[in-house]
Amino acid sequence: MRAADARSSIIREILKVTQRPEVISFAGGLPSPATFPVDALREAFGAVLQAAGPAALQYSATEGDDALRAWVAARETAKGIPTSPEQVLIVAGSQQGLDLIGKALIDTGSTVLVESPTYLGALQAFALFQPKFRELPIDAEGLQPAAIDAAAARDARFAYVMPNFQNPTGRTLSRERRAALADKARALDLWLVEDDPYGELWYRQAPPPGLRLFAPERTIRLGSFSKILSPGLRLGFVIAPQAFIDVLVRLKQATDLHTSTLAQRAAAHVVTSGLLESHLPQIRARYAAQCEVMLEALRANFPREARWTQPDGGMFVWVELPAGVDATRLLDAAIARNVAFVPGAAFYANAPRANTLRLSFVTVPPERIRAGVAILGELLRERVADAVKA
Amino acid sequence: MRAADARSSIIREILKVTQRPEVISFAGGLPSPATFPVDALREAFGAVLQAAGPAALQYSATEGDDALRAWVAARETAKGIPTSPEQVLIVAGSQQGLDLIGKALIDTGSTVLVESPTYLGALQAFALFQPKFRELPIDAEGLQPAAIDAAAARDARFAYVMPNFQNPTGRTLSRERRAALADKARALDLWLVEDDPYGELWYRQAPPPGLRLFAPERTIRLGSFSKILSPGLRLGFVIAPQAFIDVLVRLKQATDLHTSTLAQRAAAHVVTSGLLESHLPQIRARYAAQCEVMLEALRANFPREARWTQPDGGMFVWVELPAGVDATRLLDAAIARNVAFVPGAAFYANAPRANTLRLSFVTVPPERIRAGVAILGELLRERVADAVKA
Numbered sequence: 001m002r003a004a005d006a007r008s009s010i011i012r013e014i015l016k017v018t019q020r021p022e023v024i025s026f027a028g029g030l031p032s033p034a035t036f037p038v039d040a041l042r043e044a045f046g047a048v049l050q051a052a053g054p055a056a057l058q059y060s061a062t063e064g065d066d067a068l069r070a071w072v073a074a075r076e077t078a079k080g081i082p083t084s085p086e087q088v089l090i091v092a093g094s095q096q097g098l099d100l101i102g103k104a105l106i107d108t109g110s111t112v113l114v115e116s117p118t119y120l121g122a123l124q125a126f127a128l129f130q131p132k133f134r135e136l137p138i139d140a141e142g143l144q145p146a147a148i149d150a151a152a153a154r155d156a157r158f159a160y161v162m163p164n165f166q167n168p169t170g171r172t173l174s175r176e177r178r179a180a181l182a183d184k185a186r187a188l189d190l191w192l193v194e195d196d197p198y199g200e201l202w203y204r205q206a207p208p209p210g211l212r213l214f215a216p217e218r219t220i221r222l223g224s225f226s227k228i229l230s231p232g233l234r235l236g237f238v239i240a241p242q243a244f245i246d247v248l249v250r251l252k253q254a255t256d257l258h259t260s261t262l263a264q265r266a267a268a269h270v271v272t273s274g275l276l277e278s279h280l281p282q283i284r285a286r287y288a289a290q291c292e293v294m295l296e297a298l299r300a301n302f303p304r305e306a307r308w309t310q311p312d313g314g315m316f317v318w319v320e321l322p323a324g325v326d327a328t329r330l331l332d333a334a335i336a337r338n339v340a341f342v343p344g345a346a347f348y349a350n351a352p353r354a355n356t357l358r359l360s361f362v363t364v365p366p367e368r369i370r371a372g373v374a375i376l377g378e379l380l381r382e383r384v385a386d387a388v389k390a
Numbered sequence: 391m392r393a394a395d396a397r398s399s400i401i402r403e404i405l406k407v408t409q410r411p412e413v414i415s416f417a418g419g420l421p422s423p424a425t426f427p428v429d430a431l432r433e434a435f436g437a438v439l440q441a442a443g444p445a446a447l448q449y450s451a452t453e454g455d456d457a458l459r460a461w462v463a464a465r466e467t468a469k470g471i472p473t474s475p476e477q478v479l480i481v482a483g484s485q486q487g488l489d490l491i492g493k494a495l496i497d498t499g500s501t502v503l504v505e506s507p508t509y510l511g512a513l514q515a516f517a518l519f520q521p522k523f524r525e526l527p528i529d530a531e532g533l534q535p536a537a538i539d540a541a542a543a544r545d546a547r548f549a550y551v552m553p554n555f556q557n558p559t560g561r562t563l564s565r566e567r568r569a570a571l572a573d574k575a576r577a578l579d580l581w582l583v584e585d586d587p588y589g590e591l592w593y594r595q596a597p598p599p600g601l602r603l604f605a606p607e608r609t610i611r612l613g614s615f616s617k618i619l620s621p622g623l624r625l626g627f628v629i630a631p632q633a634f635i636d637v638l639v640r641l642k643q644a645t646d647l648h649t650s651t652l653a654q655r656a657a658a659h660v661v662t663s664g665l666l667e668s669h670l671p672q673i674r675a676r677y678a679a680q681c682e683v684m685l686e687a688l689r690a691n692f693p694r695e696a697r698w699t700q701p702d703g704g705m706f707v708w709v710e711l712p713a714g715v716d717a718t719r720l721l722d723a724a725i726a727r728n729v730a731f732v733p734g735a736a737f738y739a740n741a742p743r744a745n746t747l748r749l750s751f752v753t754v755p756p757e758r759i760r761a762g763v764a765i766l767g768e769l770l771r772e773r774v775a776d777a778v779k780a
Contacts, residue, residue, distance in 0.1 A: 033444030041447065042439040049432040054423030057431065057620035092482055092624070096646040103518055108498070124644035128493055230447035232651030234482070254514035256486040260650060261622030 010346055011120070014331075018340045024372035026341040026359040029167065031227045031315065032290075033363070035283045037275060041230065044269040048262065056262045062253045063245075064090025064237075065264035071271050072223070072237050081212045086242050089249060092259045094197055094222040094236035096252075098125035101193055101220060103251045104244075105157045106131045113152065113159035113190070115143050117318075117347035117356070119167045122160055122195065133349035140309075142166065142173030145180035150188065158191035158220070164199040164207045165314025168347045168358040172312055175208035182214030190218070197224040197236075200280055202313035203288035217241055225267055227315075228280060233263045287315065287362050290369070294361040297370045301377025303384045308359075315362045318344070321355040321380065324387030328354065333379050339372045400736055401510070404721070408730045414762035416731040416749040419557065421617045421705065422680075423753070425673045427665060431620065434659040438652065446652045452643045453635075454480025454627070455654035461661050462613070462627050471602045476632045479639060482649045484587055484612040484626035486642075488515035491583055491610060493641045494634075495547045496521045503542065503549035505533050507708075507737035507746070509557045509585065512550055523739035530699075532556065532563030535570035540578065548581035548610075554589040554597040555704025558737045558748040562702055565598035572604030580608065587614040587626075590670055592703035593678035607631055615657055617705075618670060623653045677705065677752050680759070684751040687760045691767025693774045698749075705752045708734070711745040711770065714777030718744065723769050729762045 011027075018025035048056050063069065069085040076083040091097045098121070106112060106129035114123065116135035123133065134152060136159065137144050143161055161181070163173035173181070185192050194211040211219045218241075225235040238248060252258070294317055298308055305322040321327060327343035334340060344356025361369060401417075408415035438446050453459065459475040466473040481487045488511070496502060496519035504513065506525035513523065524542060526549070527534050533551055551571070553563035563571070575582050584601040601609045615625040628638060642648070684707055688698055695712040711717060717733035724730060734746025751759060 030449055033448050036444045036447040038439055038443050038447065042436055045435040045439070046432055049428055049435070053428050054426045057426040057428065057622040058423050059420055059616075059621045092646050092650075095644075099645045121644070121647070128641065128644055226449075230652075231449045232447040234646065234648070234650045251518065254485075254511070254518055255489045256482050256624065256646075257511070258624070260482075260624045260653060262620075263650060263653065 011342060014340055014342060017335055020338075023335075023338045023340055024364060024368045024375075026339070026361065026364065026372060028360050028363060029315070030363055031231060032286065035286065036230050037270065037279055040270050040273070040275050041266060044266040045262070048265045048269055052265065056265050058261060060258050060261040060264075062249050062258045064088065064259060065261070065268055067268040067272060068264050071268060072239070076212070076239060080209060081216065083212075083239060084242075087239055087245055089238045089240075089245050089252065090259050090264055091236045091238055091252065092256065093226060093231070093234040094195065094224040095121055095125060096255075097222040097236055097238045098122050098195070099128070100238070100248045100251045100255065101158070102126045102129045103255075104247050105191065111154065111156040113148065113156050114349050115161060115166065116349065116351070117168055117344060117353075118160065118349065119162055119195065120346055123349055126160070135349050135351060138166075138169065138171060140171065141177055142171050143177065143181065145177055145184050148181075148184045148188065148190075153188040153190055156190060158193050159185070160193045160195065161211070162195045163211065164196055165201060165311055165316070167198070167314070168316055168342070168344065169318035170309045170311030170314055170316045171318070172207050178208055178211055179214050182211060182219075185215050185218050192219045193222070194219055195222045197222070197227055198314040199223075200228050201284060201287055201315070203284060203291065204312065207313065212239065220244065228276060228283065229267060229270065233267060235259065235263055235267050284313075287313070290361045290364075290366070291317070293366045293369045294359060294373070297373035301374050303377070303381045305384050306380060315360055317359045317361065319357050319359060321357070322384055322387055323355055325380070325383045326354045327357040330357070330376075330379060330383065334376060337375050337379070339375045341376070401732065404730055404732060407725055410728075413725075413728045413730055414754060414758045414765075416729070416751065416754065416762060418750050418753060419705070420753055421621060422676065425676065426620050427660065427669055430660050430663070430665050431656060434656040435652070438655045438659055442655065446655050448651060450648050450651040450654075452639050452648045454478065454649060455651070455658055457658040457662065458654050461658060462629070466602070466629060470599060471606065473602075473629060474632070477629055477635055479628045479630075479635050479642065480649050480654055481626045481628055481642065482646065483616060483621070483624040484585065484614040485511055485515060486646075487612040487626055487628045488512050488585070489518070490628070490638045490641045490645065491548070492516045492519045493645070494637050495581065501544065501546040503538065503546050503580070504739050505551060505556065506739065506741070507558055507734060507743075508550065508739065509552055510736055512585065513739055516550070525739050525741060528556075528559065528561060530561065531567055532561050533567065533571065535567055535574050538571075538574045538578065543578040543580055546580060548583050549575070550583045550585065551601070552585045553601065554586055555591060555701055555706070557588070557704070558706055558732070558734065559708035560699045560701030560704055560706045561708070562597050568598055568601055569604050572601060572609075575605050575608050582609045583612070584609055585612045587612070587617055588704040589613075590618050591674060591677055591705070593674060593681065594702065597703065602629065610634065618666060618673065619657060619660065623657060625649065625653055625657050674703075677703070680751045680754075680756070681707070683756045683759050684749060684763070687763035691764050693767070693771050695774050696770060705750055707749045707751065709747050709749060711747070712774055712777055713745055715770070715773045716744045717747040720747070720766075720769060720773065724766060727765050727769070729765045731766070
C-alpha cells in the first residue's frame with residue numbers, strides 16, 4: 001500500500017498547485033463542467049420530490065432503483081448484449097464497484113492482473129485488500145492478450161481492463177483483441193473486470209462492442225454516470241452474471257446499505273426522458289474538438305523525439321518522452337512556469353516508466369491548451385538537447 | 391461471514407413478508423417518512439443547483455463539503471465537546487463509516503469488542519474484514535465497563551458501542567459508565583467507536599454527553615443525517631482525532647472517491663437555515679408518542695413473564711420472553727396472523743439468545759400498534775402456558 005499512498009500524495013500535491021487560477025492544468029481527471037445538464041437535473045430533483053415525496057427520501061433496496069436498473073439493462077441490450085435488470089447493481093460511482101469487486105475476489109497475497117499503465121484509482125481500491133499486482137503490456141491496440149499465459153494468470157482471479165479510451169493512455173482495445181481476451185479468460189478461468197467510464201465519449205464512431213459480447217459469463221462490467229450526467233451525483237453501475245450480482249449486493253449492503261434513493265430517481269427521470277440523445281452528441285463534439293486542439297499543439301511544439309497517442313475518444317493523451325527525460329523533473333520546471341500535468345509513473349502498479357506523462361484536455365480552453373503545450377514543448381526541447389549531449 | 395449471511399437472509403425474508411400491506415410490521419428499522427422535510431429539501435436542491443450550477447455536480451474533496459463539516463463541528467462544539475472541521479469526515483451514511491473503520495483497524499483474526507446484543511449492520515460491515523467478535527454484556531444501564539478487562543481486550547483495537555437508545559435494545563449508557571468506559575479505553579489502549587444515529591431522538595431530555603467528552607483522543611464518533619433529515623440521501627459523518635481522519639480520508643478516496651457533492655450542499659443548505667430547531671422537536675414528540683402507545687399495548691397484552699425495555703428515545707423496544715419461548719417460532723405464528731418483528735437472535739455476534747425480540751414502533755399507526763401487540767400477546771400467552779406445562 002505504500003506505493004499507492006506515495007502516488008496518491010503526488011497527485012494531491014499536484015492538485016493543490018492546480019487550484020491556483022494562473023496555472024494551466026493538464027493534470028485533472030475531471031469532466032468538463034460545461035457538459036453537466038444543470039437545468040435538466042434541477043427539474044428532475046424537483047419533479048421526483050414533488051411526485052414521490054417521502055418515498056424518494058426513504059431507505060431503499062441495495063440492488064438499486066428499479067427504473068434505473070431497467071434503463072441500464074435496456075441500453076446494454078440495445079447495444080447487442082442481452083441484459084436483464086437483475087444483472088445490474090447500482091453503485092455510488094464506479095469506484096465503489098472496484099471496492100466491492102476487491103472485497104469479493106481478492107484474498108491477501110492473491111494476484112490481480114492490470115494493464116501497464118492503468119487507472120490509479122483501481123490500484124488504490126484493490127490495494128486495500130493487499131493483492132500482488134502483475135502488469136500486462138499494452139501497445140497501440142491496447143492490452144496484448146498473448147501476454148496472458150498460464151504463468152501470468154497464476155493465483156489470479158481476474159484481469160482489470162479499461163478497453164475504451166483508457167485512463168491514462170487514451171488507447172482502445174481492438175475488436176480482435178477483445179475476442180482473444182475472452183478466449184484467454186475462458187481458457188485460464190479468469191474474470192474480466194471491464195471498467196468503461198469513457199465508452200460513450202467517442203469522437204467519430206462508437207468503440208468495438210464490450211467484453212460481455214464475447215464472454216458474458218465471466219465479464220464484470222463497470223459503467224458510470226459521471227461522464228455523461230455528473231460525477232458529483234456519485235452514480236455508477238455493475239453488470240455481471242446474476243449470481244455474482246447477488247454476491248455484490250450482500251457486500252454492498254454491509255458497505256453502505258444502498259445508493260442514494262433520491263439521486264437514483266432523479267437520474268432515472270433524466271435518462272428515461274431521452275435527454276442523452278441530444279446531450280451525448282454535444283459532449284462528444286466538444287471533447288473531439290478539445291482533443292484536436294491538443295494534438296495540433298503537440299505536433300506544433302513537441303520535439304520529434306517525443307511520441308503520443310491519438311485517442312478516438314475520452315479525456316486523455318499519453319506522451320512518451322525520450323528515454324533520458326524524467327517527467328517528474330519536467331513537472332517541477334513546468335510548475336515554475338504555471339503548467340501542470342501528471343507524470344506517468346503514478347499509473348504503473350510495479351515498474352514505473354519515468355519518461356511518460358498524461359495530459360488531460362477537456363477542461364482547458366483552447367488558447368490555454370496552446371499556451372501550456374508551447375511552454376511544455378520549450379522545456380522539453382531543452383531537456384532533449386541535454387539528453388542527447390549526455 | 392456465514393453467520394452474518396444467515397442473519398441477513400432471515401431479515402431479508404422478514405422484509406419480503408412485511409411488504410404485504412395487510413401485515414402489521416414491527417420488523418423494520420426505518421424512520422417515519424412523516425418526519426422527512428420534503429419541502430425544505432426540494433427547496434434546497436433547487437437553490438443549490440440554481441446558485442452553484444455545475445460546481446454542485448462536479449467531483450469534490452474526499453473530506454467533504456466545507457460548510458457541512460463546519461456545521462457538524464459547530465454542533466458538536468455547542469454540546470460542550472470542542473471540535474474543528476478538520477476532525478470531521480463526511481461519509482455516505484454512517485454505515486460507510488463502519489466500513490472505513492473496519493478497513494483501518496481490523497486485521498484478519500483480530501478481535502472486535504461488541505455489545506451483546508448489538509447492531510446487525512455493524513456485525514456485517516466488520517465481518518467483511520474477518521475479525522473475531524467478543525461479546526460484552528449489557529444491562530439496564532447499557533454496556534458494563536467492568537467486563538472489559540485485559541483478557542477481554544486481548545488482540546482488540548476497538549470496542550463498538552451504541553450509547554444512545556441502542557439498536558436493538560433501546561437502552562442508554564449511563565453517564566457514570568461513559569466515564570468508566572473512557573478510563574478502560576485508556577488503560578487498555580482501545581479505540582472507542584461510538585455509533586450514534588439516534589442521539590437526537592430523545593423523548594424528554596437529551597442523553598448524557600458523548601464519549602468524546604471523556605476520551606476525545608481515542609473516540610471515533612459516527613453520526614447520521616438519516617434520522618434527522620432523510621436516510622435516502624445517504625449522508626453521515628465521522629468525528630475523530632485529525633490524524634485518524636487523515637487515515638480514513640485516504641481509505642475513503644480508494645473506496646468511493648467522495649460523498650455526493652450535491653447531496654452535501656443541499657443538506658448544508660437545510661441545516662444551516664436553522665430548520666432543525668423546529669424540525670427535531672416534532673420528530674421527538676412523534677416518536678415519544680409512538681413509544682408510549684407501544685409500551686401501553688405491551689403492558690395491556692403481554693404476559694407478566696415477559697420483560698421489556700423502557701426507551702428514553704429512539705425507535706426500538708427490546709423484549710425478553712420467558713426462557714422456554716423461542717422468538718423465531720413465535721414469528722412463524724405471528725406471520726400467519728399478519729404480524730412481524732425481528733427475532734433477537736439476529737443481533738448477537740456469537741451466542742444468540744432465542745427468547746428475545748425487537749419491536750420497531752415509529753412507522754406503525756397507533757391503532758395498528760395496539761392490534762399487532764394484542765395478537766402477539768395472545769400468541770405469547772399460549773406459549774407461556776405451554777412452557778410452564780412442559
